[in-house]
Amino acid sequence: MSTWTTREPGVLALPSGRLVRGRALSASQQPSRSRPESPSQSTPSDARADFELILLGTLRQFEAQTAHAGETGNGTAIESRWVKWPDFRLPSDPADAAAAFAxxxxxxxxxxxxxxxxxxxxxxxxALACLAILDGVPPAEAVAFVREHYHPRAVETPWQRRFVEHFTAETAT
Incomplete structure (x- = not known):
């Protein structure tokens, strides 16, 4: 198994050097970085995750997504974990979300x-801001970190910002 490269769109480099890719399910809504990408930084079509954390409101949405994703191309299924999380809201089970982030x-x-x-x-x-906290970014700085390094409008609602500000590494254990 391997990790991402920092040249792939949506890849967030955490302070420890761990790389995590954030993306939209809709290809037409792929998040962009705050700095422009060069053509040499495009993601190869076969650059799939080994493990995908999927944040959707219903089990039906998750099942539809995982059925659509299919297989990796080499015959092995992409491993994924669903966190029940309605759009513009907070995770339905914060403890489950924290365990998924960990x-x-x-x-x-x-x-x-x-x-x-x-x-x-x-x-x-x-979720990326919570991963940044697990990686050592102070909770008060995590939203700004993700907005600078992933997408300038990441973490959309006031309650999502408060969720991040109150998230700690201890929450995930």
């Missing part, structure tokens, strides 16, 4: 980890 952060040390929601900004940005 799993994603741990796996990012040696695997391609992806974090995704419908639009790739609110829920995905909130």
């Amino acid at each position: 799993e994603a952060w741990a796996r990012a040390a040696s695997e391609r980890v992806g974090v995704t929601c419908a639009g790739g900004r609110g829920r995905t940005g909130t």
